[in-house]
Amino acid sequence: MKRVMFPIIIAALATPLTAQWLKYPTPGTPRNADGKPSLAAPAPRTADGKPDLSGIWQRSSLKYERNVAADLKPGEIQPWAESLVRQRAEDLQKDSPGIQCLPWGPADNTSARRSKIIQNPGVIVMLNEDLTYRQIFLDGRRLETDPFPSWMGHSVGRWEGDTLVVDSNGFNDRSWLDHDGHPHSEALRITERYRRVDFGHMNIEVTLNDPQVYAHPWTVSLRAELTPDGDLLESVCNESHTSLEHWVGKLSDEKSVEVKVSPEILAKYVGTYEEQDFWGNRPHPAMIEITVSDGALFAELKGREKLRLAAQSDTNFAGFYGLGIQFVTDARGTVTHLLERRISKDYRFRRVR
Structure with missing residues (x-):
């Protein structure tokens, strides 16, 4: 979809x-x-x-x-x-x-x-x-x-x-x-x-x-x-307004394809992530706080409310203001950063804590 x-x-x-x-x-x-x-x-x-x-x-x-x-x-x-x-x-x-x-x-x-x-x-x-x-x-x-x-x-x-x-x-x-x-x-x-x-x-x-x-x-x-x-x-x-043709589905569709992720995997993602690729005109990097509660992953863009993420796989999650989040690990399995998935490109947030 x-x-x-x-x-x-x-x-x-x-x-x-x-x-x-x-x-x-x-x-x-x-x-x-x-x-x-x-x-x-x-x-x-x-x-x-x-x-x-x-x-x-x-x-x-x-x-x-x-x-x-x-x-x-x-x-x-x-x-x-x-x-x-x-x-x-x-x-x-x-x-x-x-x-x-x-x-x-x-x-x-x-x-x-x-x-x-x-x-x-x-x-x-x-x-x-x-x-x-x-x-x-x-x-x-x-x-x-x-x-x-x-x-x-x-x-x-x-x-x-x-x-x-x-x-x-x-x-x-x-x-x-x-x-x-x-x-x-x-x-x-x-x-x-x-x-x-x-x-x-x-x-x-x-x-x-x-x-x-x-x-x-x-x-x-x-x-x-x-x-x-x-x-x-x-x-x-209007110079390049072609994306509405891809605008299908509903917000609730994310929940319909949600999968179960083990608590051990979710726990690895908990931490603070700092924006590395500035999007738009923001003068300062954004920060995303990842937490776990009641068997689900939550993301909070500092200054806003916590959002429950819907797991699409062990590493990919939906529900972040309409964007996807993908967690990336190194060769040892340590989570090093997350990617904020956008249609234009992926934006990298480095794990700082």
């Missing part, structure tokens, strides 16, 4: 591994004695004294990028919405706007994506590698009470001290809030707070409020790291 899931599609089609003008020095960047950018230097300011958010920023939030509702309790999401999330998981998220080559919409606000901020006194523009963009107007206008629904919404901003506060509405209800497929209505309103703490780091808080779907507003936190000495490289989904 051929099957491709959301993270695999992203690796194969939508995420460039390098940026244009990769080594071109960004003007105005403070540098250490070795010539490398000093990300801990003070945050720059514009001529009018406001913090300057300009630059290319890589957002990260392992806890929320897949499930923005991770902090909500049972009953705080409308039953029909919870059912829809489960159905989208069973269908391997194949109807996700990103997979369908449509704009990410509000999911972009909390995703681990790279964007370029261009700041002017009256407007801030955010450019994405998939050619979508946002305009945040700082000219004093208010959000419209009955806006035309759009994929990326409508945004206005203001400064509260050194924090940029952005209010957005006008999202159409065709987009998702995250990878897992949490829905929203056209009543969705989002408030973001951006604070550049030094030259290379920014804290972001995103508050989502949709009373038609969720019991109360909630806030998620992200961090962003500046990626100087480079630029965006466009990523056009």
